[in-house]
Amino acid sequence: MSDSRPGVADLLGVLAYAELxxxxxxxxxxxRHAPTLTDRAELGDLAAAEYAHFRLLRDRLVSIGxxxxxxxxxxxxALDGWHERTAPNDWMEALVKAYVGTGIALDFYREAAARVDEETQALVEEVLADEERCRFAAERVGAALEKDPVLNGRLALWARRMVGEALSQGRRVAEARPELAALLVSSDGEDVTRMFTRLTEAHGRRMAALGLTPGP
Amino acid sequence: MSDSRPGVADLLGVLAYAELxxxxxxxxxxxRHAPTLTDRAELGDLAAAEYAHFRLLRDRLVSIGxxxxxxxxxxxxALDGWHERTAPNDWMEALVKAYVGTGIALDFYREAAARVDEETQALVEEVLADEERCRFAAERVGAALEKDPVLNGRLALWARRMVGEALSQGRRVAEARPELAALLVSSDGEDVTRMFTRLTEAHGRRMAALGLTPGP
Known part of the structure; x- marks a missing residue:
């Protein structure tokens, strides 16, 4: 059954603009930042995958009218604001952003998946199947940290800034779009704060996977 | 039969970097320039198609070793230089660039098609099948020119600059890569100047299709 709750168009809309x-x-x-043509093509691969997701979401919006x-x-x-506040200054920051940003987006897809109709769920699963695509970013960052442990402090701070900005933009959106917020929290009295806590925990696991230890 | 003339890797290489x-x-x-999200998505569509072409070319390079x-x-x-000298200042310039730039690239594919092995020819035809994708750009520019004929002078000049810069970069490349130049001219005594003349004529036809009349 297709879902006509008003929050669904909001959900597809926020994901579509996030992907675009x-x-x-x-x-x-x-x-701007890739040091070699291979690196440029690899981040280009990830970009093209986001575009394919955008197409799926746009088509789904059209099909629900x-x-x-x-x-x-x-x-x-909110999304432009996040990108402006997290514009990377070099290749390592770009890779951490690609990994962290994609990770936050996928967590958000997972949160949403449990709460939407079947067709939208199928779309979410298609997007989640691409999860491994940003693995190269984690591998590059991991390798760079092994060679130059001093990077850790700077990149840990950078990653923390990214999730902090995402939470603050997320809170603004949740306040401005109560129907979306209502869709995203389960019925058993959960509120968006709990959801944000789960997203923050997932971010912590991603930092560990990158080999980034929290700063002081 | 696969073609191992040294110009073939050059040809695939220049096309691959052009697409990337x-x-x-x-x-x-x-x-930067799209006035609406629909416009942004439409130019994004074209961008994603170029990326798909890049993938085809990259895979072909790998398969010829x-x-x-x-x-x-x-x-x-040469290609970065062309883009730097033709960075659009607004949406109309971006559309003219998308249409003209894609057109020049497709002419170049057509020139190349007659002179390469069958597998490379199949790839070229796959790319050429996407030719209609930039039609939206021509339609938008045409509509804008009807509403505001004063635009004509500025955009005609802009388009001329684009093809002029392409020819001057093209000449530099032909001099630096004699094997590529040799591949592109047919055996009956043609030289690259004749090829450039054909590209310029094709550009003139595209200007007419856009509704742009040559300036004074």
Whole structure:
């Protein structure tokens, strides 16, 4: 059954704009920071995958009778704001951002998956199947940290800034779009704060996977 | 039969880097200049198609035993130089660039198609099948020119600059890579100047299709 709760168009809209803007920003980071053409192509691969996800979400919006542009519009400010505050200054920061940003987005997909109709769930699973695509970023960062342990402090701080900015933009969105927030919390009295706590914990596990230890 | 003439890796290399960099630059233009999210997604579509072409070319390079990074390296300066000299200042310039740039690239594919082995020819045809993808850009520019005929002078000049820069970078590449130049001219005494003349004529037809009349 298709789900016509008002939060569903919001959910697809925020994910669609997140994918569209991730595609464009990753392409920009690839052009600007990749030290070799192979690196550039690899981050380009990830960017192109985000674009494919955007297409899925846009088509899904159209099929539920929503206008993609209208559905995305309420979220452009928060997502553009996040990208502006987390513009990487070099290749390592770009890789950490690709890994952390994609990870936060996938956690959000997982949170959403449990709460939507079957067709939307199928779409979410298709996106989640691409999860391994950002593994190269984790491997590069891990290798760089082994060679130069001094990087750890700077990149740990950078990753923390990224999740901090994501939570603060997320809170703004949840306040501005109560129907979306209502869709995302389960019925047993959970609130968005609990969801944000789970996202933060998942971020901690990703930091450990990168080999980044928390700073002082 | 696979073609092992030294110009073939050059040809695939220049096309591969052209597609990779077109993908990244179109994504950047979409992020920077698109006035609506629909426009942004449409230019994003074109960017993603360029990326798919890049993948085809990269895979073909690998299958003929060439290293994609090495094959692309001799052409990065000329192509980056072209993009730097033709960075659009607004959405109309971005659309004209998308249409003109894609058109020049496709003409070049067509020139190349007649002179390579069958597998490479199949790849070229796959790319050429995407030719209609930039039609939206021509339609938008045409509509804008109807509303505001004053645009004509500025955009005609802009388009001329683009093809002029392409020819001057093209000449540099032909001089630096004689094997590529040799591959591109047919055996009956043609030289690259004749090929460049054909490309310029094709550009004139595209300008007419856009509704752009030559300036004074």
């Amino acid at each position: 803007t991730a595609f464009l920003r990753l392409a920009e980071d690839a052009a 929503a206008d993609p542009e209208e559905a995305m519009a309420p979220f452009t400010e | 960099t077109a993908f990244l630059r179109l994504a950047e233009d979409a992020a 060439a290293d994609p990074e090495e094959a692309m390296a001799p052409f990065t300066e």
